[in-house]
Amino acid sequence: MSEISVGQLARRAGVSVATLHFYEQKGLIHSQRNAGNQRRYNRRMLRRVAVIKTAQRLGFSLREIAEMFRELGEQQDIxxxxxxxxxxxxxxxxxxxxxxxxxxxxxxxxxxxxxxxxxxxxxxxNPDDALGEQGSGPVLWEGGES
Incomplete structure (x- = not known):
């Protein structure tokens, strides 16, 4: 069997079902719907979830992880x-x-x-205060810029 339910994926990956739904909403993992309209995940998603969790542990945001996945191309396998x-x-x-x-x-x-x-x-x-050279206060407002 190459496909597993959302509950099976959650248990095997050590995350909640809500987390998987969130990852899917963000485009990090993908599912198919069966005839009963239930989500089914290819077992490859286990590795993707593991990579996501590892990247998060290293401090990467989900946006950064999604960008990294996009650079890998459409391929879903890691x-x-x-x-x-x-x-x-x-x-x-x-x-x-x-x-x-x-x-x-x-x-x-x-x-x-x-x-x-x-x-x-x-x-x-106040690192790299480029506007500070133009004077104190709200220089953008006083200067008429928006």
């Missing part, structure tokens, strides 16, 4: 090659996030004991 592609991409994204968090941590070190959260000087409170 093959060894697909997994390799995803793993490389996840590794790169996680490395970038770790580096960003380390920069944030290092900037926080400059604030320890300060407590000012100055709009002029604090890189944590």
């Amino acid at each position: 093959t060894k090659d697909n997994w390799q592609q995803l793993s490389v991409r996840w590794h790169q994204a996680l490395t970038e996030r770790i580096e960003a968090m380390q920069r944030l941590r290092d900037e926080l070190n400059t604030c320890i004991g300060c407590g000012c959260l100055s709009m002029d000087n604090c890189r944590l409170r």
Whole structure:
């Protein structure tokens, strides 16, 4: 039997039925309807749910996961090659996030004991303040821009 019910998939994948419905609504997994109009999932969806749960655990949003799946193409199977592609991409994204968090941590070190959260000087409170160079206050409103 290549198809399983939503309840069977939920039990085997360790998620709730509502979670599966949500994943399907987001286009992450797919089902077919049988003659009784009940959802039936190909067993391949077990691997997709496992990949989704792994990606979530690594901190990726469902939007990011859906984008990654779209890049794999219409193929619903997660093959060894697909997994390799995803793993490389996840590794790169996680490395970038770790580096960003380390920069944030290092900037926080400059604030320890300060407590000012100055709009002029604090890189944590007001990072990359491009509009600050145009003056203080609501420069977009005063400038007539929308």
